[in-house]
Amino acid sequence: MGSLTKTVVFLCVASSVLCTPFINQLQPGQEWPTRSSVKQPYNQAEPEPTVGGVTKNEEVDVPAVVDEEKATDDDKPIETLDDVVERIDYTGAQVWKVSTMKNNAQRLINQLASEKLIASWGGNHTSIDILVKPKALENVTAALKTKDISYYVMIEDLQQRINEENPPLDENELELQDRRGHRMTWKQYHRLEDIHGFMDYLAKTYPSIVSVKTIGKSHEGRDLKMLRISDGKPSNKAVFIDGGIHAREWISPAVVTYFINQFAENFDVESDDIKNIDWYFLPVVNPDGYEYTHKTDRLWRKNRKFGYGPSSCTGTDLNRNFGYRWGGKGASSYPCSDIYRGSGPFSEPESKAINDFFKSSAVKFSAYLTYHSYGQYLLYPWGYDNALPPDHKDLESMGKLIAQAIRNTGGSNYQVGSSSGLLYPASGGSDDWAKSLNIKYTYTIELSDTGRYGFVLPASYIEPVARENIAGVRVLARQLSKI
Numbered sequence: 466m467g468s469l470t471k472t473v474v475f476l477c478v479a480s481s482v483l484c485t486p487f488i489n490q491l492q493p494g495q496e497w498p499t500r501s502s503v504k505q506p507y508n509q510a511e512p513e514p515t516v517g518g519v520t521k522n523e524e525v526d527v528p529a530v531v532d533e534e535k536a537t538d539d540d541k542p543i544e545t546l547d548d549v550v551e552r553i554d555y556t557g558a559q560v561w562k563v564s565t566m567k568n569n570a571q572r573l574i575n576q577l578a579s580e581k582l583i584a585s586w587g588g589n590h591t592s593i594d595i596l597v598k599p600k601a602l603e604n605v606t607a608a609l610k611t612k613d614i615s616y617y618v619m620i621e622d623l624q625q626r627i628n629e630e631n632p633p634l635d636e637n638e639l640e641l642q643d644r645r646g647h648r649m650t651w652k653q654y655h656r657l658e659d660i661h662g663f664m665d666y667l668a669k670t671y672p673s674i675v676s677v678k679t680i681g682k683s684h685e686g687r688d689l690k691m692l693r694i695s696d697g698k699p700s701n702k703a704v705f706i707d708g709g710i711h712a713r714e715w716i717s718p719a720v721v722t723y724f725i726n727q728f729a730e731n732f733d734v735e736s737d738d739i740k741n742i743d744w745y746f747l748p749v750v751n752p753d754g755y756e757y758t759h760k761t762d763r764l765w766r767k768n769r770k771f772g773y774g775p776s777s778c779t780g781t782d783l784n785r786n787f788g789y790r791w792g793g794k795g796a797s798s799y800p801c802s803d804i805y806r807g808s809g810p811f812s813e814p815e816s817k818a819i820n821d822f823f824k825s826s827a828v829k830f831s832a833y834l835t836y837h838s839y840g841q842y843l844l845y846p847w848g849y850d851n852a853l854p855p856d857h858k859d860l861e862s863m864g865k866l867i868a869q870a871i872r873n874t875g876g877s878n879y880q881v882g883s884s885s886g887l888l889y890p891a892s893g894g895s896d897d898w899a900k901s902l903n904i905k906y907t908y909t910i911e912l913s914d915t916g917r918y919g920f921v922l923p924a925s926y927i928e929p930v931a932r933e934n935i936a937g938v939r940v941l942a943r944q945l946s947k948i
């Protein structure tokens with residue numbers, strides 16, 4: 466005897482990870498409240514080793530992400546940055562802001578899109594941003610000129626913007642990174658591994674307030690990792706925040722992890738408004754798509770579930786897949802569409818995991834915030850059609866307060882309104898679904914910018930965008946404390 470004890474002690478000294486069970490015990494009353502208090506329902510098929518409700522940091526084998534045609538081996542480990550992957554090249558592609566004030570403009574845009582000369586990046590009632598493929602520049606110019614539709618070029622060479630948006634960290638940052646215990650920064654867009662490693666680090670470092678749980682797996686088997694910050698007071702309200710539903714909107718997970726970092730690292734000195742809330746964060750709802758945008762196609766939007774049927778296109782738009790009024794306006798039944806709604810409500814593992822989490826959770830959430838980009842909008846339901854919930858005035862006034870806080874902090878102007886009214890109807894969104902669960906303050910927040918960089922917002926914008934938006938979250942927390 467004795468040698469086993471010695472071994473354990475030695476391992477504990479050698480590796481803090483192996484000692485996680487000993488230091489990461491949650492305080493009494495700190496378990497995530499579920500409807501059945503006996504067990505957590507998320508990992509029924511394949512229970513994960515958990516300690517005090519905290520998922521252990523572990524290696525998971527995930528099928529490799531490769532071209533569909535070449536996909537033969539399901540058991541390759543997850544690819545790393547060093548892997549050589551064929552990337553989609555956007556050299557010569559441009560992004561234009563086109564005025565849609567003329568009646569026939571939208572129809573022409575739709576036609577050009579169906580001919581695959583352009584792709585829509587989003588817009589409002591007066592203008593739309595379109596990606597124009599290099600080969601189509603002349604034809605699209607001619608088409609717009611003929612109809613006397615005005616436009617201007619926002620991005621001259623998309624690939625150049627892509628190349629410049631995420632520069633490597635400088636020496637100082639690299640050194641800090643080595644000392645911090647995790648690799649996450651807000652000076653760069655990070656890979657999923659860094660984001661998840663950061664979340665595990667916080668759970669390990671602040672076990673009395675931070676816990677991490679995997680609420681499901683993506684289509685390709687990546688963890689859907691959620692983090693809770695809570696001091697466990699029974700009187701606390703609860704707020705749910707997610708990001709990264711759309712793969713290419715990199716600013717979203719960056720901003721959500723910034724919130725996590727601020728609240729977790731400074732919890733002791735945070736205001737009571739923050740401490741009196743149980744914060745639930747799911748920073749990367751679509752991890753497969755997110756990794757795919759880093760490795761293969763920077764502008765991928767959907768998840769990576771293989772399509773069925775004759776088209777066999779890949780991916781469902783997760784923000785058209787939620788189960789409230791699924792399949793209505795502004796969503797496509799065509800699998801190749803960028804707004805493909807999926808084969809049924811919650812047909813996708815990522816959206817289903819969120820729904821399952823809410824169904825099994827005993828928490829009554831006061832607010833649901835879902836971060837997207839871009840356009841600078843604070844949108845409340847309904848999205849499915851031009852209709853408003855009965856308490857829309859409350860949503861409007863809270864939205865105005867949040868927008869004011871953002872403007873006062875960083876100067877950015879966020880427009881407030883219902884998503885169907887301010888933009889256009891889109892059914893199957895997570896915001897409508899959250900509202901249907903009686904979560905009062907439900908917002909889709911379209912982060913910066915308004916089209917100068919669009920989805921390809923340089924990493925130097927992460928901190929300013931996050932700073933002004935955390936001011937908005939603080940105002941929300943302040944208002945919730947008064948209710």
Ligand SMILES: *[C@@H]1O[C@H](CO)[C@@H](O)[C@H](O)[C@H]1NC(C)=O
Pocket residue numbers: 582600601604
């Ligand atoms: C551009 O227009 C010409 C003339 O109408 C047509 O022949 C050509 O196929 C078009 N190019 C593309 C990329 O659609």
Ligand SMILES: *[C@@H]1O[C@H](CO)[C@@H](O)[C@H](O)[C@H]1NC(C)=O
Pocket residue numbers: 588589590591592880915916
């Ligand atoms: C639409 O977006 C453009 C910028 O992208 C903005 O200048 C304009 O004010 C917006 N219009 C409306 C009605 O929101």
Ligand SMILES: [Zn+2]
Pocket residue numbers: 710711714784837838
């Ligand atoms: Zn989005």
